[in-house]
Amino acid sequence: MANFTIADIKALREQLGTGMVDTKKALEEADGDVDKATEILRLKGAKGNAKRADRSTSEGLVAAHEQDGAVTLIELACETDFVAKNERFGALAEKVLAAAASSRADSAEAALAADASGQTVEQLISDEAAIIGEKVELRRVRTLTGDAFEVYLHKTSKDLPPQVGVVLAYTGDDAETARSLAQHISFANPS
Incomplete structure (x- = not known):
């Protein structure tokens, strides 16, 4: 079990603007390490950016x-x-x-x-x-x-x-x- 609290999830969400579930999963994957969780969320976001590359910006x-x-x-x-x-x-x-x-x-x-x-x-x-x-x-x-x-x-x-x-x-x-x-x-x- 990862060592983090609801307050940790809330703080990271406010810092990055990410969703509750994604933030919790990233903290679990990083065993409560905020820096690792931040990097996990950034990489996930970068993959999403690649999927959106062909969309129009009107x-x-x-x-x-x-x-x-x-x-x-x-x-x-x-x-x-x-x-x-x-x-x-x-x-x-x-x-x-x-x-x-x-x-x-x-x-x-x-x-x-x-x-x-x-x-x-x-x-x-x-x-x-x-x-x-x-x-x-x-x-x-x-x-x-x-x-x-x-x-x-x-x-x-x-x-x-x-x-x-x-x-x-x-x-x-x-x-x-x-x-x-x-x-x-x-x-x-x-x-």
């Missing part, structure tokens, strides 16, 4: 970060709107955005290779996708530099996160016109 969100004369815009995609509005998915997007912005990544490939607290963004997304249980992909990343920007993120539904994003670099001091132009660009359904 939902998701866009997010932007502006600092030090640069704006980074990301598009993080998932399979369902349920996940798109999930708190965990939003937190993942924030981590991906922070890593992409700090590395000034200008493509999804560059962002996937960026450091995210000791691991690559690609590994972070893979780990979180295993927990979330859906295919998650970083579709697009763009970083612009300049003096003045207008960032407009548009929600296609009030209960979903923004799904259309526009970053407009401009010169001069007419922020109101820049904002209006960014909104018009978003309504034109850019790709």
Whole structure:
């Protein structure tokens, strides 16, 4: 009999976001060793990711970060709107955005290779996708530099996160016109 308690199961579930039964089975297989159980759950999740590789990602969100004369815009995609509005998915997007912005990544490939607290963004997304249980992909990343920007993120539904994003670099001091132009660009359904 493995040496662990219900509190151990609960703590590991909260840490990883895994199901009760899967967490208990992993702790049993690891004889109560939390580190081994964590690795077992990650490997199980990685196998699930491979099974989901061919699925389409038609939902998701866009997010932007502006600092030090640069704006980074990301598009993080998932399979369902349920996940798109999930708190965990939003937190993942924030981590991906922070890593992409700090590395000034200008493509999804560059962002996937960026450091995210000791691991690559690609590994972070893979780990979180295993927990979330859906295919998650970083579709697009763009970083612009300049003096003045207008960032407009548009929600296609009030209960979903923004799904259309526009970053407009401009010169001069007419922020109101820049904002209006960014909104018009978003309504034109850019790709």
